[in-house]
Amino acid sequence: MAPAVKRIVKKKTNKFRRHQSDNFMRVPESWRKPKGIDSRIRRRFRGTTLMPNIGYGSDKRTKYQLSNGKYAFQIRSPADIELLMMHNEKYAAVLASNLSGRTRKAIIERADQIGVQVLNRNARMATEETN
Template identity: 30%
Template sequence: MSKRKPEFKRVDYHRYKKLRRSGWRKPKGVHNKARVYKKGKFLSPSIGYGNKSSEKGRHPSGYFEVLVKNEKELVAIDKETQAVMFSSKLGKRKKSQFYAKAQELGLKVLNPPKEA
């Protein structure tokens, strides 16, 4: 997987609390140093920060996430490229049953139950 991307902060985010919560916005001021890409100022997102096309849509572990709601979906997973993500709609009992089955099949589980 690629290196982590930097957090792209909004200009003057440290001065106003409401700007910390909002995402990045392109600086548009005439004298704005970040707009002119001055060294030491805020980083701006650009095409170079993008992931490789082979890595797009993957979990940081390197696997594709597959949402599992029932046992049929669990059995259909390819253990080489896909990892299990249990649905939040599953109860404690079903989740632990599916977790045991996933361990048996040798699958990677991204959100194991608490008691596992």
Template identity: 30%
Template structure:
């Protein structure tokens, strides 16, 4: 089986899983007491207080992050497009990848001049660049 076929299968599997979990059933992990205090954002923080009801997993409190909510191995870590993300820093890294299976990120340590060269090379080979930015040509 080719890498393109495997990628297509993974994308179909991911889409099926996403559709099977409706928006109502998908778990949204909340920060403890963020519903009570405006100054606390919604972003997840693990409850650590000795009396925190959420840490004790009491009824009526939001769920906490646990290993059971993890995605399947086949789709974990993929870009939302279903492609495998790879960080590159030179043209040599680009030669090892397939445009049908990978989406590329250009490393933050790469300067502007080299970044523009990499973007041109990626575009010629048909790659999608996730962080092309204003230099996305």
């Protein structure tokens, strides 16, 4: 019998917005914990905005895993792709946004040789070469 593999479940994450950010332009939406002594949010009254807590987190065994079961590894230079040579079953490459087209092409060719999956292989690549 095959070993039980933990199914990847990504929990639904709420957008935790700062209290009264919808009422005042000067209050940004980014979450800040309410600290007031009479705050209904801090005291967790029924019907009020929910606060972030540890229960919203993903399972430790599947945290940061992609839907294909691999982990993303960012490639910033052609030398970084060599790090994944022995770990191509566990990690998938993600090309950094500041790479040039020529460098991207070299990295993708090397990834195909060593069997590393590149998740954003078509990003910023010309569809046809111009001579």
